[in-house]
Amino acid sequence: MSIRIQNIVPILKARAFGNTAEAVIDTVSIDSRSLQNSAHTLFFALVGPNNDAHAYIEDLIATGVQNFVVLHIPEGCANKANFLIVENTLDALQQFAAYYRCLFHFLVIGLTGSNGKTIVKEWLNFLLSPDFNVIRSPKSYNSQVGVPLSIFAINEKHNLGIFEAGISTVNEMEKLEKIIQPTIGILTSIGSSHDEGFLDLEEKINEKLVLFKEAEIVIYQKRDLVDKLILPRTKAFTWSFKNAEADVFVYKKETENLNTTVYYKYKGNSHELIIPFQDKASIENAISCLMALLYFNYDSTTIQSRMLLLFPVEMRLKVKNGINNCSLIDDSYSSDFQSLKIALDFLESQKQFPKKTVILSDIFQSGLSNEELYSKVSQLIISNNISRVIGIGETISAFKDTFVNCITFNNTAEFISNFENLDFANETILIKGARSFQFEEIVYLLEEKTHETVLEINLNAISYNLNFFKSKLKPNVKIMVMVKAFGYGNGGLEIAKLLEHHKVDYLGVAFADEGISLKNGGIHLPIMVLNPENTSFSAIIQYQLEPEIYCLKGLYAFLKIAKEKNLYHFPIHIKLDTGMHRLGFEEDTIEELIATLKGNDTVQIRSILSHLATSDDLKHRDFTLSQINLFDTMSSRIVRELGIDPIRHILNTSGISNYPDSQFNMVRLGIGLYGVSNDPAEQKYLENVGTLKSVISQIRTITAGESVGYGRKFMAEKPTKVATIPIGYADGISRGWGNGVGFVSIKDKKAKILGSICMDMLMVDVTEIDCTEGDSVIIFGESPTVSYIAKKLNTIPYEVLTSISQRVKRVFYR
Numbered sequence: 001m002s003i004r005i006q007n008i009v010p011i012l013k014a015r016a017f018g019n020t021a022e023a024v025i026d027t028v029s030i031d032s033r034s035l036q037n038s039a040h041t042l043f044f045a046l047v048g049p050n051n052d053a054h055a056y057i058e059d060l061i062a063t064g065v066q067n068f069v070v071l072h073i074p075e076g077c078a079n080k081a082n083f084l085i086v087e088n089t090l091d092a093l094q095q096f097a098a099y100y101r102c103l104f105h106f107l108v109i110g111l112t113g114s115n116g117k118t119i120v121k122e123w124l125n126f127l128l129s130p131d132f133n134v135i136r137s138p139k140s141y142n143s144q145v146g147v148p149l150s151i152f153a154i155n156e157k158h159n160l161g162i163f164e165a166g167i168s169t170v171n172e173m174e175k176l177e178k179i180i181q182p183t184i185g186i187l188t189s190i191g192s193s194h195d196e197g198f199l200d201l202e203e204k205i206n207e208k209l210v211l212f213k214e215a216e217i218v219i220y221q222k223r224d225l226v227d228k229l230i231l232p233r234t235k236a237f238t239w240s241f242k243n244a245e246a247d248v249f250v251y252k253k254e255t256e257n258l259n260t261t262v263y264y265k266y267k268g269n270s271h272e273l274i275i276p277f278q279d280k281a282s283i284e285n286a287i288s289c290l291m292a293l294l295y296f297n298y299d300s301t302t303i304q305s306r307m308l309l310l311f312p313v314e315m316r317l318k319v320k321n322g323i324n325n326c327s328l329i330d331d332s333y334s335s336d337f338q339s340l341k342i343a344l345d346f347l348e349s350q351k352q353f354p355k356k357t358v359i360l361s362d363i364f365q366s367g368l369s370n371e372e373l374y375s376k377v378s379q380l381i382i383s384n385n386i387s388r389v390i391g392i393g394e395t396i397s398a399f400k401d402t403f404v405n406c407i408t409f410n411n412t413a414e415f416i417s418n419f420e421n422l423d424f425a426n427e428t429i430l431i432k433g434a435r436s437f438q439f440e441e442i443v444y445l446l447e448e449k450t451h452e453t454v455l456e457i458n459l460n461a462i463s464y465n466l467n468f469f470k471s472k473l474k475p476n477v478k479i480m481v482m483v484k485a486f487g488y489g490n491g492g493l494e495i496a497k498l499l500e501h502h503k504v505d506y507l508g509v510a511f512a513d514e515g516i517s518l519k520n521g522g523i524h525l526p527i528m529v530l531n532p533e534n535t536s537f538s539a540i541i542q543y544q545l546e547p548e549i550y551c552l553k554g555l556y557a558f559l560k561i562a563k564e565k566n567l568y569h570f571p572i573h574i575k576l577d578t579g580m581h582r583l584g585f586e587e588d589t590i591e592e593l594i595a596t597l598k599g600n601d602t603v604q605i606r607s608i609l610s611h612l613a614t615s616d617d618l619k620h621r622d623f624t625l626s627q628i629n630l631f632d633t634m635s636s637r638i639v640r641e642l643g644i645d646p647i648r649h650i651l652n653t654s655g656i657s658n659y660p661d662s663q664f665n666m667v668r669l670g671i672g673l674y675g676v677s678n679d680p681a682e683q684k685y686l687e688n689v690g691t692l693k694s695v696i697s698q699i700r701t702i703t704a705g706e707s708v709g710y711g712r713k714f715m716a717e718k719p720t721k722v723a724t725i726p727i728g729y730a731d732g733i734s735r736g737w738g739n740g741v742g743f744v745s746i747k748d749k750k751a752k753i754l755g756s757i758c759m760d761m762l763m764v765d766v767t768e769i770d771c772t773e774g775d776s777v778i779i780f781g782e783s784p785t786v787s788y789i790a791k792k793l794n795t796i797p798y799e800v801l802t803s804i805s806q807r808v809k810r811v812f813y814r
């Protein structure tokens with residue numbers, strides 16, 4: 001893309017400020033973290049319910065970004081860059097995308113439906129790419145923001161577009177239609193997901209069909225409601241399992257081995273097609289692809305040979321622990337330019353190690369010549385500060401000189417035989433390759449070998465929950481997030497990095513060493529240490545952590561060290577005991593506290609805090625209000641007599657919800673960030689963050705009278721199918737959860753725990769579940785929830801979460 005800013009102004013109906021006459025842009029961005037932002041990026045400052053990208057503009061200008069679409073010019077930024085002021089930055093992004101789309105005239109397939117959009121898109125891309133230069137939405141970019149961003153990747157060489165559109169309520173599709181402008185429509189499976197946004201099925205289908213307003217043809221599984229709602233001028237191209245009237249009538253299905261053979265009639269002739277899947281959803285998605293291929297007039301031999309190679313689609317980027325303390329980003333199934341950009345942004349957002357390696361295969365179907373392509377890839381890699389590139393494939397090897405610090409191999413086998421010499425250690429490695437290169441073998445070599453139990457952490461859910469609580473804060477109230485105990489068991493550093501991006505004001509940890517590892521990991525946010533031992537004061541000072549001081553003895557000890565080191569205004573936090581009776585200055589010590597700190601400039605009281613004992617239980621409302629009152633009185637006295645203006649804070653998660661009038665200047669968010677609320681009504685608004693997963697190691701069927709496990713605690717009364725799962729009390733699963741109390745989820749069904757939980761294993765009843773060895777098992781997550789387990793075990797979610805042992809690997813994803 002190369003567009004003059006001047007030409008954009010009328011399209012966005014913007015008011016332009018700055019030197020826009022000369023400015024030219026070549027990319028569009030909404031992500032302030034992307035290292036790909038440059039002087040020729042047009043940055044759209046989107047505003048979410050709680051996240052306002054205008055806050056990042058000053059930083060972006062400092063890194064060289066020059067062109068912004070904004071609601072207003074942020075303070076101090078005027079004259080430093082070009083600004084296009086609009087009424088709504090999201091609308092502007094969409095208008096610009098619609099304009100950009102109109103610059104191209106080519107075939108575009110538009111996909112929508114409740115399920116299968118991304119899979120059908122990826123499969124069609126695979127099936128059609130031998131004959132077309134395809135541009136497609138990367139990953140599942142199908143939202144009001146994702147669709148515009150997908151469109152900006154089109155260039156002159158593309159001759160087929162495949163874009164997906166996802167909507168959650170009415171009036172959304174109209175905007176996406178203007179951007180995608182599909183010529184061919186495919187309606188994938190219409191399930192019940194996202195139904196909340198629609199009155200009924202009819203409204204939902206009607207809204208989805210808006211995407212096909214101008215399409216020449218629409219492919220769908222025949223059903224009366226769609227037949228009725230589809231515009232009369234649109235040509236329908238339908239398929240069905242039941243209705244022989246459909247254009248393609250699938251009259252028989254047979255499954256064998258891992259395949260399904262479908263027999264279908266088309267234009268009076270019968271054909272058969274082998275699909276390398278057995279499940280219903282994959283069969284339906286494959287038939288959607290078959291329809292597109294028939295529409296493109298492919299013969300049945302070509303269709304069959306290509307369809308046999310269909311593959312499962314991995315939609316998310318996964319972060320895994322690697323050997324030698326490496327961190328892996330596994331994107332081993334795609335290699336197009338667009339998804340490389342996304343993966344590099346993701347790599348940057350991880351900020352794990354300064355050293356970064358990219359393992360990259362040949363890139364296919366960019367629409368560009370190889371010279372152009374690899375020079376663009378090289379620029380991208382340079383702008384992302386990648387330390388080394390390992391290219392695999394004959395084409396990328398031929399362009400080795402385009403890259404800096406690049407090693408190449410002709411194929412994956414050659415890489416593998418040189419593996420030992422490549423010295424992977426202490427670095428983040430992005431593994432990105434086209435399917436044919438089988439990079440999963442590389443991932444396997446690089447992956448730290450552990451047993452199959454992992455705690456998956458959804459970073460997006462953390463952002464979501466943070467924003468939910470932020471929305472409850474009054475203007476100017478700051479937020480401290482508690483990441484003590486390894487982020488409540490969820491992983492400290494990764495979460496802290498995300499919080500730093502979201503510009504929270506403070507982090508809180510329990511002990512100095514937790515704070516030190518965050519600082520060593522590159523966290524710059526101020527960090528309060530709740531429980532500083534006197535022996536850690538030197539380290540606290542060295543690492544610029546901020547101690548909570550909760551008694552006179554601690555105050556004197558800290559002052560002594562601080563004086564020796566000639567500190568000036570070193571930040572400290574004063575904890576008051578208002579009724580919790582754990583840590584804190586009591587009322588009768590306040591006078592001495594004040595006297596000691598009067599005129600002292602070695603330290604500075606950055607904040608005054610107290611902690612509520614029972615903010616979650618409204619039965620004790622009067623007690624809590626008395627704590628809040630006492631806090632107000634005691635802290636006001638310190639403020640007045642010392643003539644200072646510190647941050648005051650008392651609310652934890654439940655406090656934020658139940659005592660909104662007592663936010664003072666800051667709140668301390670803990671458990672809520674991790675998706676757990678003490679209030680069932682509030683729980684509905686939070687997203688689940690952690691999913692503890694394992695797999696089935698072995699399945700056997702026992703007869704009536706046989707027993708399971710230590711102590712023969714479970715006796716079968718009838719034939720029982722038993723699955724063994726490699727997770728036990730040493731991983732943090734309480735023994736109290738065994739013996740029929742608890743369950744795990746397998747294939748969305750409950751499997752009761754049989755007998756006693758062992759140290760490293762437990763057994764469950766899968767008599768009623770159609771499952772096999774190797775199937776995935778959910779220990780907690782959406783079901784059962786951590787709160788449910790806690791209730792049954794007579795404890796609190798905090799304990800369940802923080803009990804998960806460190807030997808369980810944490811895997812983070814977005």
Ligand SMILES: *Cc1c(COP(=O)(O)O)cnc(C)c1O
Pocket residue numbers: 482484530611651652653654668669670671672
């Ligand atoms: C842990 C902690 C919090 C956070 O509590 P949640 O109930 O998890 O929100 C707040 N303040 C202090 C002092 C804490 O120790």
